[in-house]
Amino acid sequence: MKVFLKRGKILFLVMVMLCSVILSAGCGFKDIDKRIFIVAIGLDYTKNDTKPYRVILKLAIPSGTAKDSTGPRYTYLTKESATLAEAVRILKTHIDKELDFGQAKMIVLGENLLHRDMEKDIDFFLRRRDIQFISWMAIGRPTAEKVLKTEPSSEMAGSNALFNIFSGIGTESGYIVTTYLFDFRRRLLEPGMDAIVPIIETNKKKTKFIINKAVVFKDHKEKVELTADQTKDYNTLSGNAEKVDVKVKKKGLDFALSVDTVKVKYKILTPANKTPVLKMNIKMEGIVEESKDRLPPSNMDTYSKYASELSKKRLTAFLKMLQKNQVDPLGFGLRYQATHLHTRDTYAEWKQIYPHLKFDVSVKTTVKSVGTVE
The missing domain is CATH 3.30.300.210 (Nutrient germinant receptor protein C, domain 3)
Incomplete structure (x- = not known):
């Protein structure tokens, strides 16, 4: 009787392992050389009712070791669309690798989005399970696209200057406000606490960031800018x-x-x-x-x-x-x-x-x- 029970347990374990192998065979895993990492996402308002959103994806291109690299190497994908999800689906047809949002730690919203209902505009970022809730939020002035395409000379290959600024690992300043995606949404919905987001400005040559201001969301329409x-x-x-x-x-x-x-x-x-x-x-x-x-x-x-x-x-x-x-x-x-x-x-x-x-x-x-x- 004991031998029969042991055989039954072994058979059950074998069946579980076979089922897990069958299920894993149909997953969407792709090797790292078949993926390209998105390091930042930008969103601008186009003032076009049919295609109100302009989505900008900043992609990191592998360039060997940092020692051999001469500078930061990025490529950008942009698309205007009625929804963010549709824009991402179409942008997938513009590149030969799978878009990976797992490293997207920076979300920049264009200044022209401030007069809109921000709760609806960030819905995409909250629902996608591969976008981190600890991503940093910021307002790009004048546009998110110009901010993302700014590449400071101090930015080393394989790194992102904005990551160093908002993480506190690089610069430390009392003028820089740090806001996470989860906290931004909580403040938008929580009565008794208003959301605050830093403003990222760039110089005309797009060679440096200027981050020493912030904007407070009074409600879904009115905003108060802090000096x-x-x-x-x-x-x-x-x-x-x-x-x-x-x-x-x-x-x-x-x-x-x-x-x-x-x-x-x-x-x-x-x-x-x-x-x-x-x-x-x-x-x-x-x-x-x-x-x-x-x-x-x-x-x-x-x-x-x-x-x-x-x-x-x-x-x-x-x-x-x-x-x-x-x-x-x-x-x-x-x-x-x-x-x-x-x-x-x-x-x-x-x-x-x-x-x-x-x-x-x-x-x-x-x-x-x-x-x-x-």
Whole structure:
């Protein structure tokens, strides 16, 4: 009886293995030499009702070892179509290899798409299982095509300059906002938090990127663009800043502070029969990076005091600007809903509170050193 059971188990395992072999034989796997990798996807609006989308695919061409390569080698496929899916199907007929989206880490939307319903325009990227949800999102100015076809001289063969910028592996800057595809969609749909996306600009010769601005999606139509300084302030308050500079010019002192540590805590207070208050405490630490005058180390407390006062003024003005434009990229509304559960419709309540919210900002800046000047 035991021998019969063992034979039955062996027979069952053999049948499972045969079935798996038969099923795998019909899969769509292709060898790597039969595929070509898409490193970035661009999408522009054509203003043509029948073919509103212009899809741009940036393809990496293998060129041997990086040592033997003289520069980055890419090819581009473009197609205008009624839908993104149709454009991709047609572009497959323009090349002899299978288009592989597994390495598409960059999605650039043209500036002319900002007036459209972004939720519908990105539907294609969300439904395809081979496009990563951790792909970076950005707005291309003036078009996504010009941004993707920009190849900086610093870009090495087999790499992509935009990957280094948004991953933080290469450059580190307090002016660069990083937005992932999954987070962009979440912010578009989530009440109480507005989506924010970086803007990529290029020079006329298309030899370099300029990324120091961002745009906040107020709703499906209206957008609010942040200047370079406002983008830096957003990164400071959101905790995403790697390096932030603080300019201090007061009472005969003129120096720049490089802040490497920022901690932000806040809470929303709604006392009965009183104006609601957002109480925010900010702690920053840094060193003096540049000064037009000698800075004796004995006056470190004075430098810290001036830096705190100016930072408080600047960040409070930034919060009031967001409030005036009725945008909330920092997610104050989401925090309010999570901490006030006395009613079901907390978001409607927040929309009534936000325009009248008072900001009580406290900034404590610590200057750790005046630099290495002897």
